[in-house]
Amino acid sequence: MQRFKGKVVLVTGAGSGIGRASATRLAAEGGSVFCVDLDGDAAAATVAEIAREGGSASAWVCDVGNESSVCEAIEACIEAYGSLFGLVNMAGILRFDDTQELQTEQWQKIIDVNLTGTMFLCRAALPHLLETKGSIVNAASTAALSGLPCGLAYSASKGGVLAMTRSIAVEYAKRGVRANCICPGDINTGMTDKLTFPETMDYKLMPRIMSLSGAKDPEVVAGVIAMLVSDDGAHITGEDIRVDGGTLS
Ligand code: NAP
Secondary structure (H helix, E strand, C coil), rough: CCCCCEEEEEHHHHHCHHHHHHHHHHHHCCCEEEEEEHHHHHHHHHHHHHHHHEEEEEEEECCCHHHHHHHHHHHEEEHHHCCCEEECCCCCCCCCCCCCCCCCHHHHHHHHHHHHHHHHHHHHHHHHHHHHEEEEEEEHHHHHCCCCCCCCCHHHHHHHHHHHHHHHHHHHHHHHEEEEEEEEEECCHHHHCCCCCCCCCCHHHHHHHHCCCCCCHHHHHHHHHHEEEEEEHHHCCCEEEEEEECCCC
């Protein structure tokens, strides 16, 4: 399948997990992938993996929570490839805090990266996506759909991403740009590997975020993202697709 032949897709969080799996999948289907991450070595490793498979990609260091850094990334992508067809916003951070102990700066950091960062990317990419009748896929979460104990800031950020994505979908539908969310759950990535929990965490509440069939690798999400970005998703916009092994079913 070469659904992205001649098309350019920018992926954030491309150095790890779902972003990395998405970048390699989009490149394997013929896309030119602009791999953005805070960690330049990680983004370069994704690019090297794509190149080994004969794909086309380049790496760019960007803090998605920083407006000028995001504008520079979009400009660099257009300078390198001349157009933009897909935007896949996977950069994100997660930490668990007892709600009463949550520090304002921790709340702000999660909102800045997950929600405001996603907005920065969408806003800067939209003029280019209008030219190609392109498509956006944003990372929400099952935490946007169901309560996440000790995940106040994260769930608020992901609920915001979901609402924002629907608003973009409605505003731009007639102009040919689509915007959707994926809501992953229980995917093995760098994010889930390094989680720590507060002492007050009630683990009996945690099955609500465990998939029924066990944790899965990020490729199961990447395939859905590729479908949503591609013309196979031509009549899907404003949607949130759970890729959670039935957790919330
Ligand atoms: P991951 O493996 O940690 O990958 C996220 C990537 O984003 C990392 O490379 C990270 O770099 C990068 N990043 C963090 N802050 C950034 C910033 N300010 N600017 C640019 N890049 C930044 O996480 P993942 O599990 O693949 O998650 C991908 C998305 O899916 C996230 O938005 C996450 O919230 C969402 N999600 C994941 C799951 C799951 O089960 N894994 C479930 C629901 C939703 P560093 O490693 O240097 O921080």
